[in-house]
Amino acid sequence: MSETDQSMLKITELSKYYGENHVLKKVNLNVKKGEVVCIIGPSGSGKSTFLRCINLLERPSSGSIFYQGNDVLDGKWKTNEYRQHVGMVFQGYYLFPFKKVLDNITMAPRTLKNKDKAEAEKEAFELLEKVGLADKDNVYPASLSGGQKQRVAIARALAMNPELLLFDEPTSALDPELVGEVLRVMKELAEEGMTMVVVTHEMGFAREVANRVIFMEGGYIVEEGTPEEIFGNPKNERTREFLARVL
Amino acid sequence: MDLKWSEAIEGLGPSLLQGVVVVLQATIISFILATILGLLIAMCRLSKWKVIRGIFVVFVEIVRGTPLLVQLFYIYYVVPLLLNHLLSSGGTQPNIQFTALSAGIAGMTINYGAYISEVFRSAILAIDTGQKESGLALGFTQLQVLRKIVIPQALRNSIPVLGNYLVMMIKDTSLLAVISVSELLLRTQTYASQTFQTIESYTILAVVYLVLSLPLAHVMKMIEKKFHVEN
Numbered sequence: 001m002s003e004t005d006q007s008m009l010k011i012t013e014l015s016k017y018y019g020e021n022h023v024l025k026k027v028n029l030n031v032k033k034g035e036v037v038c039i040i041g042p043s044g045s046g047k048s049t050f051l052r053c054i055n056l057l058e059r060p061s062s063g064s065i066f067y068q069g070n071d072v073l074d075g076k077w078k079t080n081e082y083r084q085h086v087g088m089v090f091q092g093y094y095l096f097p098f099k100k101v102l103d104n105i106t107m108a109p110r111t112l113k114n115k116d117k118a119e120a121e122k123e124a125f126e127l128l129e130k131v132g133l134a135d136k137d138n139v140y141p142a143s144l145s146g147g148q149k150q151r152v153a154i155a156r157a158l159a160m161n162p163e164l165l166l167f168d169e170p171t172s173a174l175d176p177e178l179v180g181e182v183l184r185v186m187k188e189l190a191e192e193g194m195t196m197v198v199v200t201h202e203m204g205f206a207r208e209v210a211n212r213v214i215f216m217e218g219g220y221i222v223e224e225g226t227p228e229e230i231f232g233n234p235k236n237e238r239t240r241e242f243l244a245r246v247l
Numbered sequence: 248m249d250l251k252w253s254e255a256i257e258g259l260g261p262s263l264l265q266g267v268v269v270v271l272q273a274t275i276i277s278f279i280l281a282t283i284l285g286l287l288i289a290m291c292r293l294s295k296w297k298v299i300r301g302i303f304v305v306f307v308e309i310v311r312g313t314p315l316l317v318q319l320f321y322i323y324y325v326v327p328l329l330l331n332h333l334l335s336s337g338g339t340q341p342n343i344q345f346t347a348l349s350a351g352i353a354g355m356t357i358n359y360g361a362y363i364s365e366v367f368r369s370a371i372l373a374i375d376t377g378q379k380e381s382g383l384a385l386g387f388t389q390l391q392v393l394r395k396i397v398i399p400q401a402l403r404n405s406i407p408v409l410g411n412y413l414v415m416m417i418k419d420t421s422l423l424a425v426i427s428v429s430e431l432l433l434r435t436q437t438y439a440s441q442t443f444q445t446i447e448s449y450t451i452l453a454v455v456y457l458v459l460s461l462p463l464a465h466v467m468k469m470i471e472k473k474f475h476v477e478n
């Protein structure tokens with residue numbers, strides 16, 4: 001806890017190689033508490049890899065990651081304990097299909113935080129309420145739509161009470177008519193002050209909800225700024241080209 | 248032809264009933280042990296240490312590459328000889344022997360354990376990496392992910408195959424006759440050779456096996472269906 005600046009997450013010169021393939025090139029990122037950072041960029045630019053490096057699902061090749069002032073790469077802080085503070089929501093939901101919705105949500109807090117069943121379930125019901133699925137506690141994930149699955153996945157991540165949430169294209173696998181319900185939940189979280197790093201192709205969401213937008217290409221952060229700067233007046237030629245293609 | 252059905256049933260029946268007890272004992276114990284062994288081998292084969300993986304690859308290949316019949320002979324006759332030889336020191340000569348039934352159970356456990364380990368191994372590998380990663384992202388350790396997320400599903404998904412193995416196992420207990428376990432076949436052989444009621448005896452034997460395995464196979468089908476519906 002030695003760092004004095006108020007960054008929740010401070011990433012410096014992060015690089016990642018897969019063999020010869022240089023996927024992340026000295027990426028820097030600071031995230032303050034309560035900030036929503038959206039990462040946009042073309043396919044293969046390293047967005048997922050970057051996000052996965054943040055919670056160490058991928059091991060960075062070099063660089064540093066400080067979380068709340070703690071070096072998460074120095075091996076003193078156990079990776080699994082660090083991850084309990086940093087939730088992640090995946091494109092493919094990855095609910096546990098052999099457990100009912102309620103148990104999907106209570107499993108981690110009961111096991112990892114020793115919450116008793118009643119308490120964990122009470123909190124799970126509150127979370128289901130929050131994501132608009134109060135009546136789905138007792139069903140298996142297979143019976144849910146994609147949008148509902150993703151909202152359960154968000155509730156499951158929230159059950160650990162994380163201070164930071166990572167989203168990797170949470171709506172990219174959804175039918176268009178289901179995207180809205182997930183984005184709405186994410187927007188509410190942002191309004192409640194949740195700190196979020198969101199990889200997304202939803203430019204509307206980024207423009208509306210993000211405090212800061214990052215454009216990545218070829219493993220570099222090419223441009224970074226407020227939504228107004230990035231969408232209204234992009235400085236970099238490549239950002240302009242990308243936005244012209246997707247908007 | 249003059250077949251003495253009622254005489255054969257009366258004469259052979261009580262003995263076969265005792266045989267059924269032996270068969271059920273051998274099957275149930277071997278099946279439980281083989282399942283445990285199979286799970287352990289599967290975990291070792293997925294270990295991050297190359298040596299451990301290697302040892303169990305070799306073990307599984309040896310078991311799968313030799314007939315159960317030969318394995319039974321080997322465990323019953325050869326292993327005690329080897330043990331006695333290895334443990335003999337100075338003048339003392341130990342006299343280790345296995346009972347036929349325990350040798351039989353050991354053989355079936357090892358044989359089926361090797362096959363079941365392959366079932367578990369592929370079931371474990373079949374669990375989506377995404378699920379493992381979402382477990383890790385929640386803060387579970389690798390071991391917790393394995394224990395709480397991967398293995399429960401792998402076990403469930405293996406149940407239909409395990410059921411088939413259980414039925415096969417009941418029938419394979421007939422092999423234990425060769426190492427003198429008094430199971431059904433040996434008892435029938437003895438009776439038939441004494442009475443010359445060969446047709447009756449072996450027909451009754453076949454019926455007993457059917458009565459043992461068909462209901463079980465049926466139950467397994469139902470369990471399988473239930474699991475299909477759930478997933």
Ligand SMILES: Nc1ncnc2c1ncn2[C@@H]1O[C@H](COP(=O)(O)OP(=O)(O)OP(=O)(O)O)[C@@H](O)[C@H]1O
Pocket residue numbers: 018021023041042043044045046047048049050
């Ligand atoms: N496990 C891996 N092994 C080897 N190469 C990988 C691996 N994961 C990603 N890559 C490579 O790293 C590069 C960046 O991939 P990444 O998935 O981070 O891109 P992305 O920006 O998330 O793309 P998308 O928008 O398609 O999700 C790609 O060239 C990809 O092929």
Ligand SMILES: [Mg+2]
Pocket residue numbers: 047048049168169
């Ligand atoms: Mg990606």
